[in-house]
Amino acid sequence: MTAEADIERWDLDADVVVIGAGCAGFSAAIGAAEAGADVIVLERTGGWGGASSQSGGLIYLGGGTALQQACGIHDTPEAMAAFLRAATGPGANDEKIEIYCEGSVAHYDWLVECGVPFKAELFTEPGWEPPGDEGLMFCGGEAAHPFREIAAPAPRGHVPQMRDKRTGERGGGWMLMHHLASTVERHGVDLRFDTAVRSLVVGAGGDVVGVIARHMGEDVSVRARHGVVLASGGFVQNVDMLAQHAPQLEGWAKIGTDGDDGLSIRLAQGLGAAVVHMNAGESAISVDPGLLVRGILVDRQGQRFINEDSYPGRVGQKVLNERQGESFLLLDEEAYDEDAARRFGLRLSWVCETVEELETDMGLPAGSLQATVETYNRHAANGEDPLFHKSERWLRPLEGAIGAIDLRLGMYTFATFTLGGLDTTIDGEVRHVDGSTVPGLFAAGRTTSGIPAVGYVSGTSLGDGTFFGRRAGAAAAGSPRSV
Amino acid sequence: MTAEADIERWDLDADVVVIGAGCAGFSAAIGAAEAGADVIVLERTGGWGGASSQSGGLIYLGGGTALQQACGIHDTPEAMAAFLRAATGPGANDEKIEIYCEGSVAHYDWLVECGVPFKAELFTEPGWEPPGDEGLMFCGGEAAHPFREIAAPAPRGHVPQMRDKRTGERGGGWMLMHHLASTVERHGVDLRFDTAVRSLVVGAGGDVVGVIARHMGEDVSVRARHGVVLASGGFVQNVDMLAQHAPQLEGWAKIGTDGDDGLSIRLAQGLGAAVVHMNAGESAISVDPGLLVRGILVDRQGQRFINEDSYPGRVGQKVLNERQGESFLLLDEEAYDEDAARRFGLRLSWVCETVEELETDMGLPAGSLQATVETYNRHAANGEDPLFHKSERWLRPLEGAIGAIDLRLGMYTFATFTLGGLDTTIDGEVRHVDGSTVPGLFAAGRTTSGIPAVGYVSGTSLGDGTFFGRRAGAAAAGSPRSV
Numbered sequence: 001m002t003a004e005a006d007i008e009r010w011d012l013d014a015d016v017v018v019i020g021a022g023c024a025g026f027s028a029a030i031g032a033a034e035a036g037a038d039v040i041v042l043e044r045t046g047g048w049g050g051a052s053s054q055s056g057g058l059i060y061l062g063g064g065t066a067l068q069q070a071c072g073i074h075d076t077p078e079a080m081a082a083f084l085r086a087a088t089g090p091g092a093n094d095e096k097i098e099i100y101c102e103g104s105v106a107h108y109d110w111l112v113e114c115g116v117p118f119k120a121e122l123f124t125e126p127g128w129e130p131p132g133d134e135g136l137m138f139c140g141g142e143a144a145h146p147f148r149e150i151a152a153p154a155p156r157g158h159v160p161q162m163r164d165k166r167t168g169e170r171g172g173g174w175m176l177m178h179h180l181a182s183t184v185e186r187h188g189v190d191l192r193f194d195t196a197v198r199s200l201v202v203g204a205g206g207d208v209v210g211v212i213a214r215h216m217g218e219d220v221s222v223r224a225r226h227g228v229v230l231a232s233g234g235f236v237q238n239v240d241m242l243a244q245h246a247p248q249l250e251g252w253a254k255i256g257t258d259g260d261d262g263l264s265i266r267l268a269q270g271l272g273a274a275v276v277h278m279n280a281g282e283s284a285i286s287v288d289p290g291l292l293v294r295g296i297l298v299d300r301q302g303q304r305f306i307n308e309d310s311y312p313g314r315v316g317q318k319v320l321n322e323r324q325g326e327s328f329l330l331l332d333e334e335a336y337d338e339d340a341a342r343r344f345g346l347r348l349s350w351v352c353e354t355v356e357e358l359e360t361d362m363g364l365p366a367g368s369l370q371a372t373v374e375t376y377n378r379h380a381a382n383g384e385d386p387l388f389h390k391s392e393r394w395l396r397p398l399e400g401a402i403g404a405i406d407l408r409l410g411m412y413t414f415a416t417f418t419l420g421g422l423d424t425t426i427d428g429e430v431r432h433v434d435g436s437t438v439p440g441l442f443a444a445g446r447t448t449s450g451i452p453a454v455g456y457v458s459g460t461s462l463g464d465g466t467f468f469g470r471r472a473g474a475a476a477a478g479s480p481r482s483v
Numbered sequence: 484m485t486a487e488a489d490i491e492r493w494d495l496d497a498d499v500v501v502i503g504a505g506c507a508g509f510s511a512a513i514g515a516a517e518a519g520a521d522v523i524v525l526e527r528t529g530g531w532g533g534a535s536s537q538s539g540g541l542i543y544l545g546g547g548t549a550l551q552q553a554c555g556i557h558d559t560p561e562a563m564a565a566f567l568r569a570a571t572g573p574g575a576n577d578e579k580i581e582i583y584c585e586g587s588v589a590h591y592d593w594l595v596e597c598g599v600p601f602k603a604e605l606f607t608e609p610g611w612e613p614p615g616d617e618g619l620m621f622c623g624g625e626a627a628h629p630f631r632e633i634a635a636p637a638p639r640g641h642v643p644q645m646r647d648k649r650t651g652e653r654g655g656g657w658m659l660m661h662h663l664a665s666t667v668e669r670h671g672v673d674l675r676f677d678t679a680v681r682s683l684v685v686g687a688g689g690d691v692v693g694v695i696a697r698h699m700g701e702d703v704s705v706r707a708r709h710g711v712v713l714a715s716g717g718f719v720q721n722v723d724m725l726a727q728h729a730p731q732l733e734g735w736a737k738i739g740t741d742g743d744d745g746l747s748i749r750l751a752q753g754l755g756a757a758v759v760h761m762n763a764g765e766s767a768i769s770v771d772p773g774l775l776v777r778g779i780l781v782d783r784q785g786q787r788f789i790n791e792d793s794y795p796g797r798v799g800q801k802v803l804n805e806r807q808g809e810s811f812l813l814l815d816e817e818a819y820d821e822d823a824a825r826r827f828g829l830r831l832s833w834v835c836e837t838v839e840e841l842e843t844d845m846g847l848p849a850g851s852l853q854a855t856v857e858t859y860n861r862h863a864a865n866g867e868d869p870l871f872h873k874s875e876r877w878l879r880p881l882e883g884a885i886g887a888i889d890l891r892l893g894m895y896t897f898a899t900f901t902l903g904g905l906d907t908t909i910d911g912e913v914r915h916v917d918g919s920t921v922p923g924l925f926a927a928g929r930t931t932s933g934i935p936a937v938g939y940v941s942g943t944s945l946g947d948g949t950f951f952g953r954r955a956g957a958a959a960a961g962s963p964r965s966v
Contacts, residue, residue: 001755091730244759244906247574247937269916272484272753276727279762301870303786322805365869367861371854378850386848387784423727433752454730 013223020232022050024445024469031473033187044196057172060459062156070120075154082151126289140457141311145389207439227476234418234446235262245278276449278420285316294335302368348403428472496706503715505533507928507952514956516670527679540655543942545639553603558637565634609772623940624794628872690922710959717901717929718745728761759932761903768799785851831886911955927952
């Protein structure tokens with residue numbers, strides 16, 4: 001923290017200063033500009049995009065968006081909220097979920113106004129992303145137990161249209177950012193790359209009035225006449241912070257740029273800001289969801305532990321958090337799909353004539369895997385899964401020769417990022433531990449704890465980053481003038 | 484936070500001001516007094532003791548304490564450290580573990596010097612506490628898988644001697660606190676009850692120079708010439724903090740006084756203090772450990788999930804965190820012990836002639852429980868448990884009529900308290916998120932994250948509360964004079 005009194009002169013100034021040029025930062029910049037503010041965005045790397053740009057581009061929206069309607073999907077904000085409350089807890093943020101779901105239809109329209117294209121085509125198979133340029137898909141296990149009993153399932157993964165992925169073009173995340181970047185430019189936002197924030201500047205009254213950043217080896221002081229919005233991602237790249245908050249995430253592949261070092265979180269904490277669910281993390285398991293649903297997933301005791309048609313991000317959390325990262329996928333000839341496996345770098349690690357042989361080859365306790373398969377098959381023959389309630393659609397006894405994929409792939413087993421961060425209001429104001437807010441300080445995206453509170457659903461991070469980013473920008477623009 | 488400049492006059496002053504009169508606060512007071520400081524302890528309730536006083540009194544010590552030696556036990560600091568690293572992680576605090584284990588023998592001697600009595604008698608059965616006044620016991624699953632393969636097992640639960648519990652006298656926690664209180668008194672510490680801290684006073688340079696407390700409706704300003712030690716417990720009584728950090732702990736029985744509201748943690752955070760593992764919590768499952776080891780513990784899929792001879796606090800964490808709090812204990816006639824069950828308010832919820840009938844009566848999926856018992860029994864007959872490696876001592880096929888205890892008891896299923904808290908150095912200095920320490924501010928006990936980082940072991944909370952409390956008090960006494 002730097003005292004305003006120690007600033008000799010301001011090198012730059014704007015109404016709103018945004019830190020980070022990912023989806024949350026750009027949405028904040030646009031939101032502030034829409035509210036009439038002039039805006040500077042500071043980005044530590046040489047270009048926009050951040051982790052958002054590297055992602056598949058899924059944006060979790062619903063309640064009856066124009067795209068859902070065009071695909072003939074009925075959805076309500078209430079069903080969407082009920083699903084998110086169940087899927088993102090325990091510890092879901094009810095207040096954020098409510099306004100997010102109520103505002104979701106309008107937020108979709110806003111993205112379209114920003115130029116983000118969506119193709120009105122529904123992809124109905126299980127998958128991390130659509131194979132082509134389809135615009136809508138299920139992406140959170142909405143139609144799987146236990147969520148199908150909690151809320152009417154609807155596909156809510158909105159995917160920006162890209163050139164067909166099979167032709168090797170960039171993905172939906174880049175397409176989202178490309179159009180947000182165009183919108184930022186259209187609003188005349190001052191975008192400064194290679195400019196890394198290192199301190200918040202605080203006035204005598206405790207309000208944030210600017211930042212000190214580093215550009216080409218020189219300090220740059222940037223005054224924020226109305227507010228600063230922190231939107232520089234999470235902390236998956238910070239080894240010390242992971243050890244202190246989310247040690248289970250260390251050692252796996254990390255989704256995030258070097259900027260996901262948690263600095264914005266710590267800068268705000270230095271001013272007394274509260275943090276929430278710092279232990280939470282997404283851990284996407286590296287397996288084709290279409291393969292997963294057709295097999296039997298077991299742990300190293302040879303026991304099942306989840307319905308295989310669950311959202312695979314949920315499966316990944318369960319394997320990582322509760323099974324020390326170890327799992328195996330059993331498949332018979334009909335279930336196995338070599339192309340699907342190969343896309344994830346997978347292959348059958350064992351193939352045997354009988355489950356008994358497989359059990360032995362895998363080094364599992366005698367009888368354990370046999371009991372699991374016998375119980376599964378017996379009930380599957382009746383279209384039932386009384387243990388974990390996999391949907392009837394995927395239930396079929398595994399028969400004949402049987403193989404297993406060893407899903408212990410080393411660091412590539414899981415792709416992780418952090419979900420914990422600053423405690424913010426629905427307008428992005430950063431909450432102080434004393435219950436007040438820090439004047440002049442706002443945050444959005446994975447610098448905050450938001451819609452994906454503890455449990456993760458694909459598309460909620462780009463979703464809440466853009467939604468609450470925009471709100472934070474608008475609120476910062478309307479924040480009382482500091483000078 | 485209150486600025487020193489706003490203090491008109493100090494009502495009280497001392498070299499070291501300690502907040503909280505539990506084991507950590509009293510140890511800090513004694514540590515400071517031993518270092519020559521004059522000390523004030525502020526306690527919000529009407530008497531000393533806190534949660535420490537309500538506890539069973541186990542103190543986790545080892546490496547060859549005089550009590551271990553008197554009981555003929557061989558132990559080393561290295562074995563103790565290896566065990567604690569494994570049992571309290573992932574995310575164990577290696578630095579604290581190392582100095583704690585190295586200093587454990589001397590710390591035991593210090594407790595004895597403080598008057599705390601220990602009877603040189605080893606209790607070897609599984610249990611939460613000794614039934615009588617035995618002084619030493621296993622209390623962390625040291626002899627169970629996986630820890631027996633990691634470090635040479637030794638009993639390290641040191642229990643202050645009380646009148647025999649069977650005669651209804653107070654427990655070991657009270658006895659510990661009684662003798663620490665006498666020592667505090669002997670050192671002439673100024674002990675102020677009904678005095679609740681509400682703000683830290685900070686000097687112009689950012690150093691903590693005192694506190695504002697509330698006594699009988701009046702504010703009292705208390706100057707700390709050298710340092711303030713926060714030792715007022717965790718946050719299990721703060722519903723909002725639980726929702727933000729450890730939602731899994733809400734709704735269960737809470738071990739802690741009203742003072743465990745997290746205020747000290749938040750006051751320090753307001754000055755930029757870092758917190759660690761705020762999601763972590765102990766969740767002791769309400770079952771007799773002696774009954775547990777003789778049975779088969781299953782989840783609602785009828786599957787085992789842990790070796791039943793594990794430390795039952797570890798079992799409780801697994802049931803609460805990974806099984807939604809639901810578990811069932813299967814016992815045959817030989818394994819069942821009505822007295823042991825009754826002591827925990829338990830009884831057989833179902834009794835059947837066969838496992839198949841039991842499975843039906845419990846509403847478990849057909850074949851699930853039968854497969855579990857069949858696999859368990861077949862291996863147990865050979866003295867093996869290839870699934871979870873329960874010790875041979877407890878392995879025996881369950882035979883004949885079989886019953887199950889429903890361990891879903893409502894809020895009394897688990898007794899919980901929080902383990903997360905302030906990030907402190909081995910001398911109790913409170914770390915700032917920027918990597919420095921907050922001058923003049925110290926903390927100990929469950930206000931901090933310490934030896935029980937994420938995983939819990941009985942006795943580590945009183946253990947690290949007294950050990951690092953004493954160090955924090957001594958460090959505060961030696962802290963540069965603030966005025």
